[in-house]
Amino acid sequence: MVHPWLHIYKGNLYGGTDWMERKYGWKRDHTGEKKTHFWEKCLKFDLACICLFACLVICGMGKGEAVRESVVSAVKMQAGGGGASGQALQGEGNAEKKKVAITFDDGPHPQYTPEMLAGLKERNVKATFFLLGEEVEKYPELVEQIQEEGHLIGNHSYKHEQLSKLSMDQACAQVTRTNELIYGITGVYPAYLRPPFGDWHQELDCKVNMVEVLWDVDTRDWSIQNHGRIVEKALRDVQENDIILMHDGYETSVTAAMEIIDTLLERGFEFVTVDEMIFD
Numbered sequence: 001m002v003h004p005w006l007h008i009y010k011g012n013l014y015g016g017t018d019w020m021e022r023k024y025g026w027k028r029d030h031t032g033e034k035k036t037h038f039w040e041k042c043l044k045f046d047l048a049c050i051c052l053f054a055c056l057v058i059c060g061m062g063k064g065e066a067v068r069e070s071v072v073s074a075v076k077m078q079a080g081g082g083g084a085s086g087q088a089l090q091g092e093g094n095a096e097k098k099k100v101a102i103t104f105d106d107g108p109h110p111q112y113t114p115e116m117l118a119g120l121k122e123r124n125v126k127a128t129f130f131l132l133g134e135e136v137e138k139y140p141e142l143v144e145q146i147q148e149e150g151h152l153i154g155n156h157s158y159k160h161e162q163l164s165k166l167s168m169d170q171a172c173a174q175v176t177r178t179n180e181l182i183y184g185i186t187g188v189y190p191a192y193l194r195p196p197f198g199d200w201h202q203e204l205d206c207k208v209n210m211v212e213v214l215w216d217v218d219t220r221d222w223s224i225q226n227h228g229r230i231v232e233k234a235l236r237d238v239q240e241n242d243i244i245l246m247h248d249g250y251e252t253s254v255t256a257a258m259e260i261i262d263t264l265l266e267r268g269f270e271f272v273t274v275d276e277m278i279f280d
Ligand code: NI
Pocket: 105, 106, 156, 160, 196, 197
């Protein structure tokens, strides 16, 4: 399943169609995808049952008691492993939990990124951080910590300029320079790009293999800077499979993010990084 607002062309990044259309297009795709997935599962389960039954019949008729017993015991063992397969099934049930992704832009920030990371660790929640090259240069140890703690790192350009207002070369340099900086610290090239202001001009054609990631819920935490109002806005708007946009540069964003996370966990949501949301 791919969000329709993610435009992946081999070797190129490309984007910029109308946001509402992309959002609703995606919801439709997503429903279709789930159905296919369910029927595929049914078909696989039926085929497995038919094979097992045929095997039992053939063994029972042709090869005598010993073979039949060995098959029966094998089946019993499988059933005995029922605990395990039951758990696996339950695990699958968990995988079907309502997913949501929380993302933090514009960091790393020397004070609030560590606070955010501590809160996420305490709750065992993984998030996605879209980092600015400029800040990556200043706080490489925080970039390392974000990666070590299992979060996903994305590119948010070098200097937070509106890329469509720049020349092609300048805009691409904003992206590639930040990629190189992050790679220099983590050893991994970011695969996800969130252009500042969600603005990526269609004509821009950088030779990078990246996926554009926008958002569904804009908490406007950077402008509101009020714990209660940020929480209220996020919780009012959030739905299954949404990507929440926040920033790890403000005290109120840290406290609000923790309350949003706690509430959504209580409501049965599971937090995933954007890669899981997009390509699951
Ligand atoms: Ni930003």
